[in-house]
Amino acid sequence: MKPLLRALGAVLLAGFMAPAFAADLRLQPLPPPAPVNAALAEFGRHLFFETRLSGDGSRSCASCHLPEKGFADGQALSRGYNGTEHFRNAPGLLSVRLKPRLMWDGRGSDLAGAVREMVLDAQFMNGETRIIAERIRQIPQLLSLWRRAFAGQGEKAELRGEQAFEAIAEYLKTLDFGETSVDRALRGEAALEPLAEEGLRLFSGRAGCIQCHHGPLLSDGKPHRLGVPEHPAIMREPLRAISLLRHHAERGLPQPMAERGDVGAYAVSKNPAERGGFVTPPLRGLAHTGPYMHNGRFASIEEAIDFHDRGGGPGSVLRPLDLGARERQALAAFLRALSAPLAPVAAPPAYDYGSVARTRR
Numbered sequence: 317m318k319p320l321l322r323a324l325g326a327v328l329l330a331g332f333m334a335p336a337f338a339a340d341l342r343l344q345p346l347p348p349p350a351p352v353n354a355a356l357a358e359f360g361r362h363l364f365f366e367t368r369l370s371g372d373g374s375r376s377c378a379s380c381h382l383p384e385k386g387f388a389d390g391q392a393l394s395r396g397y398n399g400t401e402h403f404r405n406a407p408g409l410l411s412v413r414l415k416p417r418l419m420w421d422g423r424g425s426d427l428a429g430a431v432r433e434m435v436l437d438a439q440f441m442n443g444e445t446r447i448i449a450e451r452i453r454q455i456p457q458l459l460s461l462w463r464r465a466f467a468g469q470g471e472k473a474e475l476r477g478e479q480a481f482e483a484i485a486e487y488l489k490t491l492d493f494g495e496t497s498v499d500r501a502l503r504g505e506a507a508l509e510p511l512a513e514e515g516l517r518l519f520s521g522r523a524g525c526i527q528c529h530h531g532p533l534l535s536d537g538k539p540h541r542l543g544v545p546e547h548p549a550i551m552r553e554p555l556r557a558i559s560l561l562r563h564h565a566e567r568g569l570p571q572p573m574a575e576r577g578d579v580g581a582y583a584v585s586k587n588p589a590e591r592g593g594f595v596t597p598p599l600r601g602l603a604h605t606g607p608y609m610h611n612g613r614f615a616s617i618e619e620a621i622d623f624h625d626r627g628g629g630p631g632s633v634l635r636p637l638d639l640g641a642r643e644r645q646a647l648a649a650f651l652r653a654l655s656a657p658l659a660p661v662a663a664p665p666a667y668d669y670g671s672v673a674r675t676r677r
C-alpha cells in the first residue's frame with residue numbers, strides 16, 4: 317500500500333512541476349453507473365443486435381462490436397458494409413459514455429450522433445430512417461418495446477427511425493468496464509500485485525504515460541501524432557483504399573487524391589498540426605480488445621509498449637524512453653491489471669416480421 321501512496325505522491329509532485337498538466341495528471345477509479353431510462357435502453361439493446369437496421373439486413377452493430385471482445389472485433393482493420401472494407405480498427409464500446417470525443421479522429425462528441433453515423437453511413441450499415449421505422453412497425457415485439465420506451469408521448473406518438481439512435485445510445489450508456497484491482501488500489505482498499513505496482517509507478521513517473529493516459533479511462537481525449545506506420549492492407553486492397561479516399565473527400569480535404577495515408581484528426585480540423593493525430597485510446601480492458609492502435613498495427617500490448625518506448629514512428633511527439641526489459645514487463649503487468657473479466661451479454665432472440673409469424677402459425 318505504502319509504495320502506491322508514494323507513487324501517487326510523486327504524481328502530484330510531477331503535477332506541481334508541470335503546472336499545465338497539474339489538474340489532469342491523475343488516474344481515477346471508474347465513476348458510478350450512469351442513470352438511464354430503462355425502457356429506452358431495453359429497446360436500444362434489441363436494436364443493437366437487430367440486422368434489419370442495415371440497408372440489406374445483413375449486419376447489426378454487434379457484427380463489428382462483439383460483446384465477447386469488449387465490443388471490438390478482434391481484427392486489425394474493420395470490415396465494411398457489403399461491397400466495402402474499412403481502413404480503421406473497430407474500437408471497443410465499454411464506458412464509451414465517458415469519452416469526450418468519439419471516433420479515432422475525434423470527429424464526434426455526441427453518442428446518439430455517432431450511432432446515427434454508424435447506421436446511415438454507406439461504409440457501415442447503409443440504413444435509411446423511413447425504412448427502419450417501417451421495419452420496426454412490422455416486428456410486433458420491437459413495436460411493443462418502442463411503445464414502452466415512448467409511452468409518455470401519448471396517443472399521437474409517432475414512430476420515427478431517428479428514435480433508434482436515441483435508444484441505442486441509451487443502451488450504450490449501460491455498458492461499463494468492470495472494476496479492477498487498480499480501482500481498488502486507487503481507492504486505497506487493496507494493494508496491487510508488486511510487478512503491476514512497479515508498472516504504475518513507471519506509468520505515472522519516468523515513462524510519462526500519464527501525460528496522455530489519465531482520468532478514469534486513462535485517456536486525455538485529445539489527438540496526438542505517434543507516427544504509427546500505415547497498415548499495408550489499406551493501399552494493397554482497393555476496397556480499403558477507396559473507403560479512405562471517400563472519407564477524406566467527404567471531410568472536405570483540399571486534395572484528397574494526393575493523400576497516401578490516413579491523415580486522422582487533420583481531416584476534421586484542417587489544422588496541419590493535427591495531421592496524423594489520433595485520439596488517445598482508453599487503456600482499460602485491453603486484454604479483450606486487441607489488435608491495438610487506430611489501424612490495428614500492433615497485435616500485442618507488448619508491441620504497443622515497445623513502440624512507445626522507441627519514441628514512436630516518423631513525426632512522433634514521443635521521446636525515446638530507453639526502458640529496460642523488466643520495466644517494459646512491469647508496464648505490461650500494470651496494463652493487464654486494468655482488464656476485468658467481461659460481464660456476459662445475452663443477445664435478444666431474432667424476431668420474425670408479424671406477417672411471417674402469422675403465416676407460420
Ligand code: HEC
Pocket residue numbers: 364375376377378379380381394395396397402404405406407408409412415417418419420421427430431434435439440441484
Ligand atoms: C461494419 C462495421 C461496423 C458496424 C456495423 C458498426 N460499427 Fe461502430 N465503429 C466501426 C469502426 C471501424 C469505428 C471507428 C471509426 C473511426 O474511428 O473512424 C466505429 C466506431 C464506433 C463508435 C465510436 C467509438 C469510440 O470509441 O469513439 C461508436 C459509439 C460505435 N461505433 C457504435 C456503433 C453502433 C451503435 C453500431 C450499430 C448501430 C455500430 N457502431 C455499427 C465499425 C462498425
Ligand code: HEC
Pocket residue numbers: 519523524525526527528529539540541542543544593594595596597598599602605607608609610611617620621624625633634647651
Ligand atoms: C503524447 C501522448 C501519449 C503518451 C505520452 C503515451 N501515449 Fe499511449 N497512445 C497515445 C495515442 C495517441 C495512441 C493511439 C495512437 C494511434 O492509434 O495512432 C496511444 C495508444 C496506446 C496503446 C494502444 C491502445 C489501444 O487500444 O489501441 C497503448 C497500450 C498505450 N498507448 C500505452 C502507453 C504507455 C504504456 C505509455 C507510456 C510508456 C504511453 N502509452 C504514452 C498517446 C500517448
